[in-house]
Amino acid sequence: MKAFSTLNKALSPIFLEPHAVPIRIGLVVLATDMVLEAEWRELFAGTPIEILVARIACAPEVTPAALLTMAQQIGQCASLILPDVALDALAYGCTSASLVIGEDKVHHLLQGGNENLITSNPFTAVKAALAHIEARNLVVLSPYVESVNTPFYEALTLAGYKIMAWGSLNLTLDRDIGSLDSDHLSLLIEQLLEGIPTRPDAVFISCTNFRAIAKLDQLEQQYGCYFMSSNQVMAWHLLQQLNISVSNTHAGRLLNET
Secondary structure, three states: OOOHHHHOOOOOOOOOOHHHOOEEEEEEEEOOOOOHHHHHHHHOOOOOEEEEEEEEOOOOEOOHHHHHHHHHOHHHHHHOOOOOOOOOEEEEEOHHHHHHHOHHHHHHHHHOOOOOOEEEOHHHHHHHHHHHOOOOEEEEEEOOOHHHHHHHHHHHHHOOOEEEEEEEOOOOEHHHHHOOOHHHHHHHHHHHHOOOOOOOOEEEEOOOOOOOHHHHHHHHHHHOOEEEEHHHHHHHHHHHHHOOOOOOOOOOHHHHOO
16 A cells, blocks of 8 residues: 555645625524425525525424524524634524514524624514515415414504404414425415405515415416515515525515515
């Protein structure tokens, strides 16, 4: 066997030029979430955006008490995403927990002391998206139980939105939400919108574990109003803050209007 020193050849590394470095978005995803990471990777395929994911421990139940426990881990989990490399933005992927923990607290936990770091969460993002399209009349489809839905409804109402209808699937386990058949979504929307005398400005499909992005275009064409999902609005919110445009996403009018 030859000595390693006789085979080892010193080579010169060539690093990416600054213009070729991807836009790096860190994403804190619930350990129980089956959908968010997959939808984002498909959404951002072919763009200069790189999604870097860390999973956060969470209870299998979607209840206010269980959601609140994640506040203790968000900052630590986010800090593990490329700790020695600057990220362009960070997001926390849980709609209901962003509300229960508090969107401002989530924002500061993600920043970890870096006040210039761009962040997003679905609750902040949906309010920004609704303000962007100047929506007032809103319909919500939610997979949650009443103890999660009620504060969510109250927060949207307090923010100035008129809730025309609210559909609840009353699911407690996150794995059940992630296992929903997206082909059934159109029937749920049909049932939810039935009997509403006027068209809403937007329909919001809540929960990052609710598979919906691929159906938004079809639903918008059918009903003539904006359709938004947690994963779509959070992506849009980050793109807005990063001043990045994407087109032909087939993920709803909101993203194609950036």
